[in-house]
Amino acid sequence: MKRRTLLATVALGLGFGLAGQAMAQDKVKACWVYVGPIGDGGWTFQHDQGRLAVIEKFGDKVDASTYQENVPEGADAERVLTQMALSGCNIIFTTSFGYMDATNAVAAKFPDVKFEHATGYKREHPNVSTYDARFYEGRAVMGTIAGHMTKSGKIGYIGSFPIPEVIQGINSSYIHAKKVNPDVTISVVWAYTWFDPAKEADAAKALIEQGVDVILQHTDSTAPLAEAAKTPGVIGFGQASDMAEYKPSPRVSAIIDNWAPYYIERVGALLDGTYEQKATWAGISGGEVLIGEITEAVPPEVKAAAEKVRDDIAAGTYHPFTGPLNKQDGTPWLAEGQVAEDGELAGMNFYVEGITGDIPQ
């Protein structure tokens, strides 16, 4: 107890000494907090790939060996973060939306430690930055494939929690599926978990039994693909990671989160003293969202259509949320040719017109 108090005091003291200054450092200790196991084959796996890329890039100058898996979102996260800050981490990446409040609370106590929160929007202290990826851009490509590929006209979406990031994904998938297939409907099942293979598999199964033949998942494990593999004709997409072991079908393509460039940039900035607080939201054009190989299970013309969407988004000539678009209740949202603003997207809490069902509040 005493030792911890002492350490905290030292840390605070150091913090006051350095507050606000960006100084080059000889050695940086970077630490990661993961919501699932690295072996999930999805979300956490990709963050860990980013961590490994940092080690490869900087070698001895960066100690990136510290990470903690399976940290629950909530009080436990705060304890883990405090422990990491006390153990000398200079920069801590918290890699799940649910760590938002814990990250800001701990950041207040350790002003000299940099905190980087993934997918959040709260930056209450100068040492908190946020980073996110425009997953909805990838969803636009997946939605295009889904609309072409569905025979039953029903696509399914396994949602984790009703947060803006997931709702963007549902809307973007639906808009682009409808664009190529006006009769398409989307069924959303909320799993209320990021990672629970049995539940994710059950959700996929329930969707398939409802006649859904294209499954989009917004949860972290490969279980929905494993479930889709049991029924011929049902396809799905890799989520967060390539999930290549389910190629060529049911996994016909994937949204891959590529965190490595961001991690290298931020740790590098800390090393050479150019580090500043910021909010990053990069997408396909920034290389943060990659589209996994579209397999031969998809007809060439569909593949070409999907790749065109991808390339247009990358080139900046097309925005997935381009008007005319109405909200679910029929009120106009975007006029012809108007594109959604980032601020509005970041707080998205409504379905677009055509999607049935309510978003749980």
Add this chain to the structure above:
Amino acid sequence: MNIGGIDVATLIASLMVASVPIMLAAIGELVVERAGVLNLGVEGMMIIGAVCGFATAVETGSPFLGFVGGALGAAALSLIFAFLTQVLLANQVATGLALTLFGLGLSSLIGQGYVGIKPPLTGDVPFGPLVDIPLLGKILFGHDPMVYLSILAIAAVWYVLKYTRTGLILRAVGENHDAAHALGYKVQRIRLLAILFGGAMAGLGGAYVSLVRVPQWTDGITAGAGWIALAIVVFASWKPWRVMLGAYLFGGITVLQLNLQAAGARIPVEYLSMSPYLITILVLVIMSADRSRAALNAPAALGKNFHASR
């Protein structure tokens, strides 16, 4: 048949599959408890069964051997429990809880090398054209062998407990171990065998999760199924067929709530998600409302250690 956008035959067929793990584990635990032993380590044994079964199936390429491996692995773990409680006379509640914690940790260690691998697929029993019978075909003939085995296990346990001498001895040991001992039955040996059986069944249930229901290995894959199995034994008031009823009820609600969501039912998701647990609590309360009858059904020597010198 189609109610509220949900195909009833498909729903029943998938609830049968969803119920298999808890049903197998619960029928094993029922035998253990009827012998007078309370083993709270079901969750731990299930997850060891899941990882051992997965590892065996991947290494040998045979799902059948996988299930055998899962049963053996979990039985081996239950042997630790048997040694501690039957030989060293340790407290059964504490030992059982320790077994669960140990099992969760050990499974994570064993499973390190098996993350992200696909196991060999367990096929359905080939009933040929019978599957195409409308309505009943899917429910009765469209499953993998373990679904039928789980029902057979219930029937077998029911028959043995009710009609055979072995069952009579097992129940005697569970009701009054001193009397059984006085009659010359080896109380500890009988309990040891019951614990091993319980372990093997929990292992089969666990292996079903990792080999069929979610064909992959990840940490904590059983996600509390063992605790539900324990609750179902009480819910069933230690009677085999009611174990089946309880398992189908629980599995059914879990599947139904996801199906309702997928079918677009206008019920708030939060209520649907908590419904399986709410109904479990409700049923437990109703079952135990009549205190005297509930107490009559419980084996009299449940949770009590036996030592011959007393």
